Amino acid sequence: MARRAVKTISENLDLSRVLKKPEELPHFWTSETIFGYPAPLELEIGSGKGLFLSRIADQLPEHNFLGIEISPKYARFSAARLCNRQHCNAIIVCGDAAVILKEQIPENFLEAVHVYFPDPWWKRSHRKRRILRLEVLQFIECRLRPDGIFHFWTDVEEYFFSTLNLLTTGTSLLGPFDVPEKEAEHDLDYRTHFERRTRLHGEKVYRTIFRKPH
Numbered sequence: 001m002a003r004r005a006v007k008t009i010s011e012n013l014d015l016s017r018v019l020k021k022p023e024e025l026p027h028f029w030t031s032e033t034i035f036g037y038p039a040p041l042e043l044e045i046g047s048g049k050g051l052f053l054s055r056i057a058d059q060l061p062e063h064n065f066l067g068i069e070i071s072p073k074y075a076r077f078s079a080a081r082l083c084n085r086q087h088c089n090a091i092i093v094c095g096d097a098a099v100i101l102k103e104q105i106p107e108n109f110l111e112a113v114h115v116y117f118p119d120p121w122w123k124r125s126h127r128k129r130r131i132l133r134l135e136v137l138q139f140i141e142c143r144l145r146p147d148g149i150f151h152f153w154t155d156v157e158e159y160f161f162s163t164l165n166l167l168t169t170g171t172s173l174l175g176p177f178d179v180p181e182k183e184a185e186h187d188l189d190y191r192t193h194f195e196r197r198t199r200l201h202g203e204k205v206y207r208t209i210f211r212k213p214h
Contacts, residue, residue, distance in 0.1 A: 009076045017088070019079035022095040022104065029104050031064045035089065038181045039064045040111035045097040045131060046070075046118050050078025052106075057082075057090035063111065065090040068097040097131060101139040112141050112149045117195065120156040132163045134170045141171045144212040153179075153207045160206035167210055175210030 009015075026033040031041045032211035040063045047053050057065045067090065069075040075094035082090055093100065121129045132152070140150055150173060154160050164176055187196075198205055 005038070008073070009050035009080045013080060015076060015079040015083065018082040018091050019075060020091055020093050022093060025104075027104060028106050029066065030106060030109060032054075034066065034091065035064045040091070041066060041109065042112040042114065043068065043105070043110050044114040044116075045111060046115060047078045048074055049115075050092065052083040052114065052116060053078060053080055053090055053092070054085060057083060057087060061087050061089055063089065063097055067092045067105070068100055069094060070096055096140070098136050101143060103134065105143045106137075107142050108145050108146055110143050110145060112151065113144060114151045116151070116153045117155060117198075118159075120154070120159045132159075132166070134166050135188070137163075137166055137171055141173055141212060144173075146212055146214045148212045150210040150212075151179075152177075152209070153195065153205060155203055155205055157204070157206060160208075164208065168214045171210075172213060173210035176208040177210070179209055181207070183207065 016126055029041075031037065031039045034041075042056070042063055042065050044053050044065065044067045047069040050067065053067045057063075067078060069078055069092055072094050075092050078091045082092065115132060118131045119129075122125050144150065150167075152160075152163060154163075167173055167175065195205055
C-alpha cells in the first residue's frame with residue numbers, strides 16, 4: 001500500500017525547535033547533546049506523518065525520542081504535529097537513517113529502535129535500497145544498549161520473513177518475539193497511520209520484536 005500525499009506545511013510555521021538537519025546537531029547524538037539532559041533515548045526510522053512519535057513521546061515523557069525521516073515533506077509534516085505537544089522530548093531529523101546510524105549514534109546507547117511499515121521496494125532489483133538490509137540491521141544491533149529492543153512491523157509478508165532471516169543469521173539479537181494485535185479504542189489508536197489503513201482494509205500486519213543480549 002503506497003503512502004498518501006500529505007498536506008503542505010506553511011513555510012511561515014516555525015519548526016526550528018523540532019525539525020533538524022543532521023549538520024545542525026552535534027557529531028554524536030545522545031539525550032544530553034540533543035535535549036540537554038540525560039534520559040533513555042529511542043529512535044524511530046521512517047517517521048512518516050509522525051503519529052507514533054507524537055503519541056509515544058506523550059505516553060513516555062521520561063524518555064526522549066528521535067525520529068528520522070528521509071522525505072523533507074513528511075519530515076515537515078511530522079514536525080508540525082510535534083509542535084502541538086506540551087512536552088519537548090521529541091524531534092525529527094530529515095536525513096538518511098543508514099548514514100546517521102553509522103556515523104552519529106554512539107554504540108550501546110539506544111533504548112529502542114522502531115521501524116514501522118518501511119518502503120518495501122517491490123522490484124527485486126531495487127531491494128538493495130531497503131532500509132532493513134544486513135548492514136543497517138548490524139548498525140542497529142551495535143547501537144542498542146544491552147536489553148535494548150528492536151521493533152519491526154510491516155504489511156509485506158516477504159519483507160517480514162526475509163528481514164527475520166537476516167536478523168537471525170546476521171546478528172546476535174534474540175528473537176523473534178510475537179507482538180499481539182490489540183483492538184483499537186478510537187480512530188487513531190494505531191501505531192501509525194499506515195497500520196490504521198492496513199487494518200481497516202482487512203489486511204494482515206506482521207509484527208515482531210528482537211532484544212539485544214547482555
